[in-house]
Amino acid sequence: MTMFQTITLNVNGDDHTLGVKPNETLQDLLRVRLGLTGTKKGCAVGVCGSCTILLDGEPVNSCMVLAVAADGRKVVTVEGLALGGRLHPLQASFIHHGAIQCGYCTPGMLLTAKALIDKDPDPSDDDIKKAFGGNLCRCTGYVKIIEAVRGWKEFIPEDKRLPFLADPLRSESPPETRSPGSVVGRSCARKDAPDKATGRAKYTGDIQLPGMLHGKLLHSPVAHALIKSIDTIEAAKLPGVRAVITGRDVSDVLYGVSPARYDEHVLAKDKVRYVGDEIAAVAAVDETTAARAVDLIRVEFSELPAVFTVEDAVKEGAPVIHDKYPNNVNVTVDHEFGDVEEGLREADLVMEARFTGNRTYQAPIEPHASLARWETNGRLTLWSSTQVPHYVQYQLARVLGLSMSDIRVIRPAVGGGFGGKAETSPLDFCAAYLARATGRPVMMKYDRNEMFLHGRGRHKQYIDLKIGVKKDGAITAVEQTAHLDGGAYTSFGIVAAYYSGAMVPTLYKLPRYKYTGRRVYTNLPACGAFRGHGCPQPRFAFESLLSMIAEKLGIDDFDIRLRNAMTPDTVTANQLSVNSCEFKATLEKAREASGWRRKKGHLPPGRGIGVGCGGFVSGAGYPIYRSDFPHSNAVIRVLEDGKAATLFIAAAEIGQGSDTALCQIAADELGVAYEDILMADCDSDISPLDLGSYSSRVTLMAGNAVKMAASRVKERLLAAAGGKLGIAPERLSARGRRIFAKDDPGRSMPWDEAARDAFSQAGPVVGTGFYKPPKLGGSHKGATVGTSPAYSFGTIVAEVEVDLETGKVKVLECTDYHDSGRIINPSGCHGQVHGAVVMSIGETLIESVEFDRKGAPANASLHEYLIPTSMEAPAIRSEFVESFEPCGPFGAKEVGEGCTLPVIGALANAIHDATGVRFTEMPITPESILAGLKAKAAKVPGAAQPH
């Protein structure tokens, strides 16, 4: 039996004497024993860097250090950076520069940076990039992190006294001096940044409750089989195991995302459909015991033939994955708007090509986690790392047979989602079942391998695209056919299959358009929603083919785009209504700023420049399940002394910065300072329903709800002030913490005094607001998908250097212009662009999950599935062309997803420019580029050419 060994450890200046087991890592000791959860756990195998600490001054991965081996050593965690209540200048710099988004990588980044500046206070950009090679970030594109380190010294105050912990958000200029409406449009520091910079922010997996158990899932080792028997006896007997559940113990109610295709059981009832399908779950006193118990469960399978490609799945006689879909076709879309054949006949040139996408994963640095506890009044409390607290609540209620009011969903800080946390997970359900079975709180987490099995990555699409144009480049008709590899369940698949086609006509004016979509079941992990949902691959196809056409016609890439570009107040071929649209301006400005005319066709061999465009919805026009509820709802309560107001909204901040934008909207509308708005926790018992973070919806939809709530609060204040000042309320306005007569600003009173008066006269000063989109879209089948109150537009120019001997691509520079309406928070919006660019670089060049012959993922770890590091981040010039969107709060639209869409096409076009070879298959790997170059050199007919 393992003996405890006593170690002494100095952590952040405090000495600890602890008995440790030799198999305990320093990471777990810090997190679990000392509660220092600023040390994160993103991979546990030494690659993500989120657990970085300083060990005797040097940054190391605490997951790779045994606690016993740290005996006698000195540890600094992120909690130890701010000492004596004062922030370290690096922390202040990260907060100020907007270097923090989801915050999960932040502690590790800060400690790596601390070690760097301790050695060299003036590191070069190259030194900084190199230092961060072992700290993965999925949100920021590293740009602002590098800026924050570069500028850290500016945060050393002249008197050498570091700012107090509470200072960063109070350091703005006094609101009285600001210009009207100045809260919106300003780069306010994020509300959550100080907590994230100091390790205080608690993510679901950081929470520890008394008596908490740990749950673990048993996954299917085979891709397709009937379950003959499950033997849990040995597992249940293992000391420390408190509950084992299987398909027999869970509801018969099917769940999923879209009601038309609920096709999942919480645990397999009689059949498994992919390597990873959930079969059983265990709760035990610790994670190790739970994992051991899972290994002791014996399952007898009767294996079935399996299919791993779309091609095989649709063959005559292929094994049937779901009985309801005998040909494995899970979703069928047949759309035709106008006579496409006629349009193609009218064309002077018709070009077509097949494009193949890749299966990529969101890979947020924070793994999914759920913590469930049943309360003594029979209600369930669930803490979940989710983008969609409401849909989690809804599905739990359906499956568990409860009312939504019986379930309280709390969303703590979330370490990135990108669509991967946009559906109710097996963890949410199993934690609830296990907590009920044991009467104790149960924590469940995915490890990184499970993130790939259950993370619902991007559909791999096979796209056949045909575009007809006149000689001047005007598009006459477009025909697209897409086959989507859906994996074993539907997940978001209906939406993905429709989005693949529905968003194509929103960017260019297509007089006639035909789309055929087929989503096919295979025995692979199910695919779902991922940033840009269904659209990046079709956009890659379109932008590539459009540039191929331009080349053939001898037209400039920009000119053919300008010739066909969407314009404001247009109804698209598929009956989507575009209001604001500065697409043409983004094209013109990107062409100018990137030096396109000077560079295109004039770069040396191996260098290339390319353009790509794209945009996205600002929120889906319809909810995922049919309901008449408003999509977003907000409550604002002014505190009794009138010095602050709390915003209650269940919109899901997952790192994108939406809480901050919503607080800015509230402050601006109320007429107070940004600092005066407090953000309430996201808790379904406290805040009203909001559909969550997906379809780039929060700024527009939740923003409108917040603006309405604020305006109703303001009405009460103006009424109270009107009484006191003797002015009719409609003649009053609020700004800069004062209420004043619009036509005579000298007649005024302090905002807080008016708030106190309002409270004294009629009790709590509370305003509510909601947002419900208007009825949108046409009446054809599936017309709801693609509808939105507003659309974003953008253009990106990418410059690359291709190593012609190895095929390796270096992205040198990207110039992005985006129309996101009025920009609420420039720093936050640029951060979204930076992150999208770097994420899309990974998707274009290196990312793809592959499977072995038995359907098991071959690279389901961050060692093998490579996401971009700081060393891949190019120089990014991000600018906005502001439009005013009538449907958006203060004219705002989306930014988060739309800015991913132009990137792949731009890179593919740049690589073509650099190599003379057209690549139609993603990812465009060095190996495929070298093969393309060789084929070109050998002049093999048809090689790497579109068919």
Added chain:
Amino acid sequence: MRIEELEYHAPSSLDEACRLLGSLGPKAKVLAGGTDLLVDIKQGALDAGHLVSLAKVPGLKGIEREDGGLRIGPMATPNQLAGSDLVRETFPALAEAAGQMAGTQIRNLATLGGNLCSAVPSADLPPCLLTVEAELILAAPGERRTLPLKEFFLGPRRTALAHGEILAAIRVPALPPATGTAYEKFQLRNASALAVVGAAARLTLKGGTIEKAIVAIGACAPTPLVIESAAALLKGKEPSAPEFARAGELAASDVRPISDIRGSEGYRRDLAAVLTVRALRRCLARIRP
């Protein structure tokens, strides 16, 4: 993803460590930096009942000049190698290979000894050390033996270490004047990634011709591979682009790569050629700046 219960031993001498390792049976493993070992244990690829830590064994960390060459302790970390003036001046290939490994944090934990003894085919440091004909000093209780590095690697994760033997030092012989070394790594991303192919080269000139050339390739065979044919070709020749290109072709034909998630067999051969040429070119540039 878990570490099963195990016993931890922290002996204070090399002989004691060897004795422990010998007496604890096959489930006893040496713990140096732990960056391979703990990953393997956590992922269930390795069953370790005992860990024999070298952390408290004295004399395993230094990087010293010895007989005009180098004596490097197996516990030296990649960041120590990359930052050592001595290594950078005498054996730049090793410094640049160490500085490109993994990420900063792993480079502070991992060790040269671990990089050798793990015997992972894609490891960055072994090809470099092969080009300078490094020797290993292997310790058993009360005994030391010297083994040329070339004879150390037997296969993927297999070495010539006998049961109970521990790597005690790495010796780099004095390099003659007019010697250049270089390492070229091809990785799919520019940090925290394994080599798809790694090529180390060493060039020693005498009177305008090549006296000795050694090319060693990583990630292209079950073990790091010295390209003997390239050495034979280059010996006695004047260094030139065509000769280097021919050496590259020989490297491409002599390697025995497999196809895996990082690259196909054919692509690895292409890379072996390109990287060999680049490494040789940089060796020459280091001799004749």
